[in-house]
Structures are given as structure tokens and as C-alpha cells.
Amino acid sequence: MLVRSHMVGVGAYLPAQAVSNHDLAQRVDTSDEWIVQRSGIRSRHIAAEGETTSDLAFAAAKAALENAGIPAERVDLIVLGTTTPDHTFPATAVKVQARLGITSGCAFDIQAVCSGFIYALSVADNFIRLGQAKTALVIGADTFSRILDWQDRTTCVLFGDGAGAVVLEAGEGQGELSDRGVLSTHLHSDGRQYDSLATDGGPSATRTVGSVRMNGQEVFRHAVSRLSEVAAEALAANGIDGRQLDWLVPHQANLRIIEATAKKLKLPPEKAVVTVDHHGNTSAASIPLALAEAVADGRIKRGDLLLMEAMGGGFTWGSALVRW
DSSP, rough: OOOEEEEEEEEEEOSEEEHHHHHHTTTSSOOOHHHHHHHHOOEEOOOOTOHHHHHEEEHHHHHHHHHOOGGGGGGOEEEOOOOSSSSSSOOHHHHHHHHTTTSSSEEEOOOOGHHHHHHHHHHHHHHHHHHSSSSEEEEEEEEGGOOOOOOOOHHHBBEEEEEEEEEEEEEESSSTOOOOOEEEEEEEEGGGGGEEEEEOOOOTSSSSSEEEEEOOHHHHHHHHHHHHHHHHHHHHTTTTOGOSSSEEEEOOOOOHHHHHHHHHHTOGGGGGGOHHHHHOOOOHHHHHHHHHHHHHHHOOTTTTEEEEEEEETTTEEEEEEEEE
């Protein structure tokens, strides 16, 4: 018997304030037509003043535990993917741990920008496979609105705030495609592209947080190729092709990228979970937010085969094949 990381619960949280493209057009030189044509985004949620990444992460984690029917005290590992921690240190994950009333196990953050959830999932899965944890919370949470230049219309219209979480529990598997849980994860990075999507500040470089700067054409070009490659890698590692997938649950950065990836996988467009239109790009939160929505509305059912994939600044990218 193999140890598998079973996904037993999922939860999400979005700030109350929804901001439409028309709302943004009142403060920056843009339009609904311009934004939709380039990204597919129509609205996004923005955290309220004083609402932090840990607030969003805590709410999503609590919802995931309730969905799983598991008490918080059973959790012995929290891995939080975020680019926007509450503070430089300590990790935002330990704040979530304390608010959940957990006093044992370990909690830490992972920084891989929009790939943060896939990276966090891979780390937690390895902890469980090695027997170092039995119940893990994997969270993706970001308040990207805090690091946007609201005068830069090419970037500020793309991002939103939110959090999503899944609960993993150690279970048994046969090493077969039919096993429940995380079947494989695949991670990559290429630091040569560091400046293509980055902030212009940080505690070591400038002692200011900085704002997001992005070479949109370069990011788009790499995203289409890298996401297709890492999706194919996950399929090849498990001896299947895209037609055997039930759902693609991609990072929600751009509708055109999602559609291009689905097409390369020979997957019908309706089999890609799309939330970018009403969430925007929520960075590390986007995959678990999309997963939570599709589980809640009944699209994703127990036994479905899911492919998750993401690319973020760094560049980082990764995929995970999961039997829900």
C-alpha cells in the first residue's frame, strides 16, 4: 500500500467589496471593453481597509475544515502560499495556526507568486507521503491590491484579492490512476525571467514594499508554452492523455491562456473551470477558489480526475494531477 494525500475538504473566501470594470474606469484610463478583450475579467474582489491576508486565509481554512468535517486540532501541518504576507516575518501561516487554536505541528509560508498553491500542495503532499504529517491545510491567499500601482492601467485591472484552502489527509492508495488524492506534482522555475513579473521594492533592496511591474507580452508568451509543457508532463507521468481528464482547474490569470491550454490538451472548453471573469487574478488563491466554486456547484464530483496548473513570477510554474 502507498500513502496518498486525500483531498477531503475545500473552502474559499472573497472580500465583500466587488469592483467591476466600470468602477475601475472611474479611477484609471480604461474601459470594460478593453479589459474584457485582453483578459476576460469583468470584476474582482478587493480587501477592505484593515483586512489582511491572514484574515482571508483564516476564513478559507475554517470553511475547508467545516467542509471536511474535521476539527482544527487534528491539523498538524499548515502550508500557506502567498506573495502578500501580513508582515515580513513571522510567517502568515503561524497567525492562521493560532487563530484556529492549533498549538502543535508546524506552519510556514511558501512564496512562488501565482504558482504558490501548487508549490504548497506539493510540499504538503510530500510531508504526508513521508509520514511527517497526517492532516494538512494547504492555503493560497493574497491581497494583491496592496501591491498594485493604481495608475498603471496595464496591471491594476488584472488582479483581485481572495483565499482558498484544501484539507489533505493521509490515506491509502495502490499506486494506480484510480487512487483518490494527489497522484503527482511537477514544479519548475527559471530565474532568468525574474524581472518580467516582479515588484520594484522589498525589505532588502529598497525597504519599501514596491508595486507590481509586468512585461505583459513576455509573461503571456511564456505562460502559454510553460503551462502546456507542465500539463503534458503531468499526463505523461501518469500514462494518460487530456481526453481522460474530467476537469482542468487552471490558474485564473487570463481567459485566452486558459482556452489555449485546454485546446492543447484536447479538452472541451466547458471542461475548464473558469472564474477569472468574476475573480480576476487572485495569485496563489486562484486555483483553490476555482476548485471550491466547482465543488460547491456540483460540477466536480468525487472520483473526478483534475489537472491543476499555474505559472507565476520568477518565473515559477507547476502542475498537479488529483483524483477528487
